Amino acid sequence: MIDVTIENFESEVIADSANIPVLVDFWAPWCGPCKALGPILEKLETAYGGAFKLVKINSDDEQQIAQAFGIRSIPTVILLKDGQPVDGFMGALPEGKVREFLDKHVVAKVAEEDAPAEEAPASDDPADVLERLQHDVAADPSNDDTRFAYVKALLNADRIDDAKRAFEPAAPKAGVVRRVDALKRWLDAIDLAAGGTARVEDLDARIAANKRDFDARFARAQLLMAKRQWVPAMDELLEILMRDKAWNDDQARKTYIAILEIIEAPRPKVADGQIPPDDPTVATYRRRLSSVVLS
Template sequence: MIDVTLENFESEVIAASMDQPVLVDFWAPWCGPCKTIGPILEKLEGEYGGGFKLAKINSDEEQQLASAFGVRSIPTVVLMMNGQPVDGFMGAVPESKVREFLDKHVTAVVAEEEAAAEAPAPELDAEGQLERLQHAVATDPANDDARFDYVKALLMAGRLADAKRAFEPVAAKAPALRRLDALRRWIEAVEAEGAHDAAALDARIAANRRDFDARYAKAQSLFAKQQWTAAMDELLEILMRDKSWNEEAARKLYIAILEIIEPPKQKTAEGQIPSDDPTVASYRRRLSSVVLS
């Protein structure tokens, strides 16, 4: 979905409609029916997977465009193909009717894209992967698995500010969901990076092996630098000496790291099975051995 003005109309509507259908939605902030049809169109743009592009025009601010299309009432929706209007409707029609309208024009486009999707997709570079994940989250904001993968990829790329923005919609759910809690702890570790001098932490630990604050800070720093096993080794040093220190902070951070480095579960006919990554398996056993001892 894109907001269209007179300045970008040529590129975002006329030129764009040469490659894919463009659905133009004329609306206004004061228009009650517009608030009904707008979300329907935005939802269907995602569901049709690129079958059409949604362009929204504020008819109050862009009266010249509204006049050019002969808009007499809003909402008015016009479908553009190959640079020309081919169909349209007025009013807040039900979603089922909008689907019928779209299916007359964009089903073939969707079918072509689905056929193309069956072919092996080329391997994406890091930026391409991020764009794919961002699209998955935008299409289905309630998909926590997709959001986990997206925020994780942003943190892996060192894009802390973007990761925090992407994580914010699910931050309230983090205490109840282990994977989201793992992201929260990773973000906190990255934010804390640089607050402590590594040499000073090592000196404190050498002077007092039970300086758990120093060990925990060092583990956070290693976590932030994506030195997973080194961070967990430092946390094990705390757990071996005091499993309940600071309300089990070491165990919780250790589990968070395991959640981050665990490969995606394999899907089978019977459901999902855990990965057999040797590093993850080894560090899970070490945690169990220490906690249960």
Template sequence: MIDVTIENFEQEVIAASLTQPVLVDFWAPWCGPCKAIGPILEKLEVAYGGAFKLVKINSDEEQQLAGAFGIRSIPTVILLKNGQPVDGFMGALPEGKVREFLDKHVQALAPEDEEAEEAALEEPAALDPAAQLEKLQHAVATDPANDDARFDYVKALLLAGREDDARRAFEPVANKAAVVRRVDALARWLDALSFAASQPKAAELDAKIAANKRDFQARFDRARLLFAQQQWTAAMDELLEILMRDKAWNEDLARKTYIAILEVIEPPKPKVAEGQIPPDDPTVATYRRRLSSVVLS
């Protein structure tokens, strides 16, 4: 179990979740139910033999992180994979219910029944970025007109740092950026990477913003730099600063870029039982609400 702050969040949560599911426990010292769920989570981290990583975030001390995840009550537990939240629950569930939750997403290294054993054979491939990329590449090769598969493939390449390969995979759909939102999102991500490659200095941009809060170009450049660095929420925060002051700046450029980031970070909806509605991704839901409140105000 690791205590996470804003300083080590990117490394201990986002980066770590690219190779292993990360379970985030939002808690506070005064919270009674938190004291009940905490030991259960720590016990299961050991019981599952390293199938997931447990981290804890003190929501009182790390209000920025709690806000980014839209935390409204504690304890709240959120599971991340590949840099994105995929599921979560609130309250101090009993151990059996927590196991049910975990078993939907991770597999203990010592399965107790045949069904769990089969899942254990499948899970490593799902968590292996190389295997996932190969699967996506095959999907695109099999059906080149499948824009959704191509989006997932280009996104996976960019997350893996394979920019040149991503640009080649993106080229066949580049002309759809004006009419297909997901393609537009990839185009703006690639533009941000090109901008970052020009070696803009963050400190200089910060100085310009400090001197003039209405220097929207400096703010936008700062947001593109953060976008390229996959600091999604920080980039959207910067874009919100523009939108709060000028909603239509530069032909809606800030809003369009904000929407592109939301498109990029939106994870696939988790499978749920028939008739149930998949839970919204907490980060995406929070930042959609923030955009709406600014644009509609």
């Protein structure tokens, strides 16, 4: 990978593209998707064994080059042969899609015996999972399911500030998309706990004095949410629902549903025609909610 400026553009890009395809990555230091795509391009340059040359151009510093190529958004990647652009793409594509793009134009120079028999399974290490999810969100920012998984993983890793930044683009959807609403309620609970205005001891005393102090019960449920104590939090919300199903514009029920959304694991792939089993905790607490709401 080579950093190209106006001074070396002619030699590193135009001249070299007569001998080898040159892949030009237009990026900028402030661009989040660029940071996701860059390592993928560098990895593939190595994996393809010199079948193409990768260069990077900082579009902020080299505006003359960016304008010459008509760059309107970044990351933008352009492939040149014989001094001419032949193809390109915009956005942080996942590795598989970048490979598809490259395979249309270049042939990897990797000895057959060196090629792996099959792709290694994805790592379950939390750091690797977070990195994959970050790439996926950068590649498809509008995918609410992927963003939900990414923000949830960040919160489970106690990376609260990162989770808040990752959540921001989806925040306007909180009123209409259930998973986004679930994340907002979890973040609100974390903010309440961090603010220190509600203490479990004080809330317990209020509830002992008045079992219908729903504000205290709801705040207690939020503190439990902040600690990821999901079952006790749902139990507290059930105490509200059993006494007042519609309390405070249905906040207890909505928060209860949000917790179920957070704790329900993705269903595994199964053979055609089979129905995967429900998570036992989720199934139990869905029944309890139905029992209370419909009674």
